[in-house]
Amino acid sequence: MIKIEINKKLHGANGGMDLSVRLDILQGDFVALTGQSGSGKTTLLRILAGLESSSGTISVEGEVWQDSKTSLIPQKRKIGFVFQDYALFDNMSVEQNLLYVQKDRALAYKLLELTQLNQLKDRMPSTLSGGQKQRVSLCRAMMNRPQLLLMDEPLSALDPTMRTKLQHEILALHKEFGTTTIMVSHDPSEIYRLAQRVVVLHGGKIINDGTPKDILLKTSGSAKFSFEGELLDIVKVDVIHLAIIAIGQQLVEVVVSDDEAKTLEIGQSVSVSTKAFTPRLKGL
Amino acid sequence: MSYLVATVKQIESCDNLHIVAFDYQAQTLRMMSLDLHEDIKIGVKVKLAIKPSHIALAKDFSGELSYSNQLQATIVSITNGELLSAIKLDCEGSILESIITLSSSQRMDLRVGEGIVALVKASELSIDEVLNV
Numbered sequence: 515m516i517k518i519e520i521n522k523k524l525h526g527a528n529g530g531m532d533l534s535v536r537l538d539i540l541q542g543d544f545v546a547l548t549g550q551s552g553s554g555k556t557t558l559l560r561i562l563a564g565l566e567s568s569s570g571t572i573s574v575e576g577e578v579w580q581d582s583k584t585s586l587i588p589q590k591r592k593i594g595f596v597f598q599d600y601a602l603f604d605n606m607s608v609e610q611n612l613l614y615v616q617k618d619r620a621l622a623y624k625l626l627e628l629t630q631l632n633q634l635k636d637r638m639p640s641t642l643s644g645g646q647k648q649r650v651s652l653c654r655a656m657m658n659r660p661q662l663l664l665m666d667e668p669l670s671a672l673d674p675t676m677r678t679k680l681q682h683e684i685l686a687l688h689k690e691f692g693t694t695t696i697m698v699s700h701d702p703s704e705i706y707r708l709a710q711r712v713v714v715l716h717g718g719k720i721i722n723d724g725t726p727k728d729i730l731l732k733t734s735g736s737a738k739f740s741f742e743g744e745l746l747d748i749v750k751v752d753v754i755h756l757a758i759i760a761i762g763q764q765l766v767e768v769v770v771s772d773d774e775a776k777t778l779e780i781g782q783s784v785s786v787s788t789k790a791f792t793p794r795l796k797g798l
Numbered sequence: 799m800s801y802l803v804a805t806v807k808q809i810e811s812c813d814n815l816h817i818v819a820f821d822y823q824a825q826t827l828r829m830m831s832l833d834l835h836e837d838i839k840i841g842v843k844v845k846l847a848i849k850p851s852h853i854a855l856a857k858d859f860s861g862e863l864s865y866s867n868q869l870q871a872t873i874v875s876i877t878n879g880e881l882l883s884a885i886k887l888d889c890e891g892s893i894l895e896s897i898i899t900l901s902s903s904q905r906m907d908l909r910v911g912e913g914i915v916a917l918v919k920a921s922e923l924s925i926d927e928v929l930n931v
Contacts, residue, residue, distance in 0.1 A: 752879030754851075754897060771850050771895055772877075772884065774799060790832050791921035 515540060516662060516694060520561055520570035520580075524554060524718065533557055533568070533718035539711075541575065542692045546699050546709035546726070553715040555698045559664045562696070563595055564588035574661050594655030594693070596665040600647040602639040608650050609635040615657035625653040628690060629683050645676035649683060656687060665697040669704065681707050702730045740787035748775050759786055800853065800894040801926060802827070802846045806838060817920065820846065823890035828866035829923040837928045847926035853896035854917040855885065857906050866920035869894070873912045878903065887916055 516539040524531045533554040539545055547555050560566040564579070565588055572580040579586045603611050608631060612622040626632045629649045639647055648668060655663060668684075669677045681704055688695060688708075699705050705712055705726050712729040714722035722729055731740075743761035748770070755775040757768045768786060770778070778784070804820035804827055816834050820827040827846065838844065856863070871887035871894060883903035887894045894916055908914070 752882045753877050753884040754879075754882060769849075769851060771799070771897070773895070789921065789924050791830065 515575065517571070517573045518562070520558075520568045520572065522557065522561065522566070522568035524557060531718045533561075535715075535718075535720060537713065537720065539694060539696070541694055543711060544688055544695045544697070544709045546697055546705040546712045547715065548699060548705065548712060549715035549721075554718040555715055556666055558715070559595075559666055559696065559698065562591075562662065563593050563664055564591050592658065592661040594658065594660035594663040596648070596651050596655045596663070596668045598667045598670055600639070600644075600651045602647060602651055602654070604639050607636050607638055608642075611639070611650055612654050612657050615654055616659075618657065621657060621659070622653070625656055625687075628686055629653055643676075645672050645680060648672065648680060652680075652684065652687065656691060656693070659691070660693055663693045663695040665695065667698050667700070670700070677701075677704070684708060702726075706730060739790055739793050740785055742783060742785055745778055745780055745782050745784045747780060748778060750775075757784075759784060761786065799926070800848045800850060800892075802848075802889070802892050802894070803929065804844060804846055806840050806842045806844060809834070809838070809840065818925075820844070822846075822869075825869060825890070827869075827918075827923060828920045829925070830920040831925075835925075835928065838925065843929040845926045845929055847924050848894065848918050848922065850884070850895040850897040852918060852922040853894060855896055855898060855902075855906065855908070856915040856917055857908070857912070859915060863917065864919075865917040867916075867918040867923060869916040869918070871914055871916050873908060873910050873914055876903065876908055876910060883908075887914065889916060 518535060518537040520535055522533045524533050535558055547558065549555055557566060561568045562572060564586060567585065578584065579591050603614065606614060609622060612625065626635055629652065631646065631649055631653065634642065634646060639650065642650065669680050672680065685708060697708065709726055712724060712726050713720055714729065741761045743759040745757060746760055747758040749756045755770045755772065757770050757778065759766050759768060766786065802822050804822040806818060807821045808819040810817045814833045816831045818829045818831060818838065820829070869889050871889040873885060874888045874893070875886040877884040878900055881900055883898055883900045885896045885898065885903065885908060887896065896916060
């Protein structure tokens, strides 16, 4: 069990904010941490890693990492950290990057094999693609057999295909080593695939905590197919109205009645939903 | 959207598929649904929503229909466009709107004040919100 109870005053873009988090995580759990930018996700990871100070306590499997008297330095915490921008040593080969953490060739070999990097072990990071670099940094983070693996949007710089591939490798590593993991992510499909639990931070506080399905299926009542968008226009056609809504990169049209059109305002955020029985699904 | 306030009176389940029966002014409505919100239990009042284009109308009809929801109503207004017809119905004090083609509206010779049956499939009835828990 990892027990976290920390407080820290932050000075963000939107003025001061209290990061105040109480969180218990079971050993071996894979937790996704999500929330708007500026909600305190990265700061929380940095506090857990010992890279930032805070008040409060952190204990991991009974060992105190931080309390009112002590705070272990990052090197003493059994942590693996994967950053969005890889943070590899450019002057070392792939294998040397791993062995720098721990002179454990057997483990390095196993990790490189699990992530299909063994062919590339002598290459320098500058010759690798983004996906390959991130796999190396994932392996490196596992080299000291961490009790807690922290990942800060590890896949957000990668293209969708590479992202899916790495998700499978992260899952494979998690299965093999059972490392308790906290991953910051904004991608619902990624969270659904990898995590058993989602914690949503907002303004420094946990506002939601549950299974990916419960948290990510944005539903009210019995609507199962629900998206948020911006209402761009309402056009009257015959006795009905067409609402034009931007959802992500796409525009959609929804038929609304006269009375509904009167209650809507151009520019407002809207949810577009229907029951699970209505949408058609076709392979592309 | 058209809304009706009704009370949950029965829930049948098979895995995560449910058929929920509601009581609305002594008439029974049925809804097909996947996972139900935990607040939805027998005796709870809910606001039901129906999209106007999902309400069909029947006049002087005899025979059997598969529609789970057949509501007695009275026509209160008819607005005809060039192709479509928006018909407002009073159903035991709630106003429902049905959008049908103008040709259907004319073929049925619909008139304000007439009694009519509003038809809604169970898969097209949805819960908009739970009113009391």
